[in-house]
Amino acid sequence: MNMLTAQIRRDLALMWAGRGDAAVMLAFFLIIITLFPLAVGPDPMRLQPVALPVIWIAALLASLAGFPRIFADDVRSGWIDQVALSPLPLPLYALSKVITHWLVSALPMLIATPLMAVMLYVDMTRLAPLILALGIGTLALTLLGVLAAALGEGARNSGGLMAILVLPLAVPILIFGTLASSPISSGPVGKDPVGNDPVGYDPAGYDIITPHLLLLMAVTAVLLAIVPVAAAAALAEAEAESS
Amino acid sequence: MSAAPKSSPDSSEANSRANPPLGLRLDGVVLARGMRVLQRGLSHSMSAGQITRLRGPNGSGKSTLLRVIAGRLRPAAGAIICQAPRLYIGHADALASARSGRDNLSDWARLNGFDATPDHIAASLQMMSAAGFADIPARQLSRGQRRRLALARLLLGPLDALWLLDEPNAGLDGPASVRLDDLISRHLDGGGMVIAATHLPLAPTHKGSDLVLADPQ
Numbered sequence: 001m002n003m004l005t006a007q008i009r010r011d012l013a014l015m016w017a018g019r020g021d022a023a024v025m026l027a028f029f030l031i032i033i034t035l036f037p038l039a040v041g042p043d044p045m046r047l048q049p050v051a052l053p054v055i056w057i058a059a060l061l062a063s064l065a066g067f068p069r070i071f072a073d074d075v076r077s078g079w080i081d082q083v084a085l086s087p088l089p090l091p092l093y094a095l096s097k098v099i100t101h102w103l104v105s106a107l108p109m110l111i112a113t114p115l116m117a118v119m120l121y122v123d124m125t126r127l128a129p130l131i132l133a134l135g136i137g138t139l140a141l142t143l144l145g146v147l148a149a150a151l152g153e154g155a156r157n158s159g160g161l162m163a164i165l166v167l168p169l170a171v172p173i174l175i176f177g178t179l180a181s182s183p184i185s186s187g188p189v190g191k192d193p194v195g196n197d198p199v200g201y202d203p204a205g206y207d208i209i210t211p212h213l214l215l216l217m218a219v220t221a222v223l224l225a226i227v228p229v230a231a232a233a234a235l236a237e238a239e240a241e242s243s
Numbered sequence: 244m245s246a247a248p249k250s251s252p253d254s255s256e257a258n259s260r261a262n263p264p265l266g267l268r269l270d271g272v273v274l275a276r277g278m279r280v281l282q283r284g285l286s287h288s289m290s291a292g293q294i295t296r297l298r299g300p301n302g303s304g305k306s307t308l309l310r311v312i313a314g315r316l317r318p319a320a321g322a323i324i325c326q327a328p329r330l331y332i333g334h335a336d337a338l339a340s341a342r343s344g345r346d347n348l349s350d351w352a353r354l355n356g357f358d359a360t361p362d363h364i365a366a367s368l369q370m371m372s373a374a375g376f377a378d379i380p381a382r383q384l385s386r387g388q389r390r391r392l393a394l395a396r397l398l399l400g401p402l403d404a405l406w407l408l409d410e411p412n413a414g415l416d417g418p419a420s421v422r423l424d425d426l427i428s429r430h431l432d433g434g435g436m437v438i439a440a441t442h443l444p445l446a447p448t449h450k451g452s453d454l455v456l457a458d459p460q
Contacts (some may be wrong), residue, residue: 001386002353002356003353003354003355003356006350006354007354010342010350010354011340013341013342013346014339014341014342017341017342017380018341073339073340076335076336077335077336077338077339077340078333078334078335078336078337079337079339081310081313081315081331081333081335081337081349082331082337082354082355083354084315085313085314085329085331086354086355087355087356088354115352199380239292
């Protein structure tokens with residue numbers, strides 16, 4: 001466990017030293033979202049329906065930009081040999097990459113999301129499910145990215161491979177994520193506070209734990225179980241072939 | 244898919260009784276790179292306090308053999324019997340270019356679970372005369388300086404370790420090579436083992452043995 005925290009601390013220090021990369025990713029996220037009001041027009045009636053999908057797709061694309069670098073430096077410098085020979089198991093090393101990459105790439109996006117939501121006329125009472133779903137969804141995306149990055153280390157020029165590998169696998173995350181972000185659209189209208197006929201809905205009354213959120217969590221849990229082991233196998237083999 | 248080289252448990256027990264403890268034995272090791280066989284039937288043994296110089300033409304599998312002994316690659320066949328802890332310093336220096344030498348050393352020690360105090364790290368930097376540039380990011384260092392930082396790691400590990408060094412003196416200047424020779428001599432005197440692939444003279448005061456790999460062609 002000490003070795004895991006040591007590895008995480010090292011990676012966070014390295015990412016702090018190279019924080020420009022994380023800033024580029026965040027800027028990418030902000031720019032993709034900002035383009036939509038410019039393209040669609042400032043009309044709330046047209047922006048509101050696409051707001052959540054836009055935020056999700058922006059998060060997906062911005063995350064994608066950071067994946068190829070996850071293991072690149074460690075493989076090039078030979079650090080990965082030292083990790084493989086150390087008492088730290090490779091799956092835990094892969095897990096440490098998931099944690100650090102999520103902290104550095106996804107967390108800033110989550111923090112910027114309320115601002116972006118204002119721009120797209122998302123109802124402020126609906127922020128909580130969006131942030132929650134986005135937080136879990138980006139964790140799932142990071143897991144996919146770590147797996148793809150580990151597989152890509154065997155193949156040179158894996159940038160294009162990354163998008164082809166990750167995007168189709170990200171479809172369930174995108175579907176469950178967008179649905180979980182807007183609980184009202186997921187079925188019957190929200191709770192009626194007085195018990196009257198559900199004409200319309202109370203914008204503040206909704207169940208934050210929707211079936212879609214549970215499905216999103218299930219996808220994430222499966223990835224969390226599989227990815228560290230699969231990525232470790234890929235890293236062990238990739239290095240054996242490439243050096 | 245078992246990672247351990249195949250050896251029957253009773254034969255390795257017999258070996259450890261026949262040889263001094265913490266030795267290394269290679270038994271009919273076959274080295275392969277992809278589909279290409281580099282070496283077949285390599286056998287060698289050494290015990291505590293000895294150095295083996297690994298020689299052979301480029302591409303004969305010296306680096307591969309070191310990685311196989313370290314446990315980073317699996318041999319295509321044969322057994323490697325080694326009870327000693329192994330420290331591997333490959334071609335790549337394994338330094339994070341944004342981190343200082345001192346930080347790199349403490350990262351490495353923590354990764355391996357070695358208890359390295361700041362004093363201990365300072366002493367090992369001193370030993371490779373790397374203290375003067377230990378606090379600037381490794382990316383600003385020359386190849387020889389980075390090499391010295393990589394080698395300074397060796398002093399943080401256990402005393403009875405087997406050092407696996409791939410071209411350890413490549414890029415080192417005269418005084419640094421002498422320091423490396425000192426480092427190796429001390430380690431051998433203290434009961435450690437060293438296997439080094441090198442084209443240059445290394446630790447000439449210790450006779451050691453040579454393991455010469457033939458040209459695979």
